[in-house]
Amino acid sequence: MSLGYGGAARLVLSDGESAIYAYACTNLNKRDNDPREDGEIYVELRPIASAYVPKKTKRYPNGVPIRSAENVDYEKMVAAGSLKVTNCSNAICFDGDGIDAQAWELIRRIALRIQLDGEFPAEVGYFK
Numbered sequence: 461m462s463l464g465y466g467g468a469a470r471l472v473l474s475d476g477e478s479a480i481y482a483y484a485c486t487n488l489n490k491r492d493n494d495p496r497e498d499g500e501i502y503v504e505l506r507p508i509a510s511a512y513v514p515k516k517t518k519r520y521p522n523g524v525p526i527r528s529a530e531n532v533d534y535e536k537m538v539a540a541g542s543l544k545v546t547n548c549s550n551a552i553c554f555d556g557d558g559i560d561a562q563a564w565e566l567i568r569r570i571a572l573r574i575q576l577d578g579e580f581p582a583e584v585g586y587f588k
Contacts, residue, residue, distance in 0.1 A: 498548050
């Protein structure tokens with residue numbers, strides 16, 4: 461059973477050190493659901509990539525596989541300006557900083573791909 465909401469982000473611009481993603485979120489529980497790709501996520505590579513320290517074991521000599529980004533201080537990144545979000549028009553739930561909750565899910569997925577691949581993913585998405 462689905463909760464009826466999701467989001468998608470697409471890489472628009474990158475110089476290898478920072479990137480801008482256009483994102484849209486959808487919520488099938490809203491009557492006026494109108495997912496437009498008018499949100500923007502700015503993220504820098506270095507604070508996310510440098511936060512990952514692989515845990516090596518005998519079974520995983522290259523590092524234990526991860527399912528979520530590790531050791532990333534998102535609040536510090538927002539305060540430093542290395543992570544910025546312009547909410548999309550279909551956003552309905554915000555955190556204390558006024559950032560769209562669905563954008564946070566996309567940011568976490570971007571961070572995971574950065575830690576796994578060492579570069580910005582072309583696109584990320586989810587649907588719950």
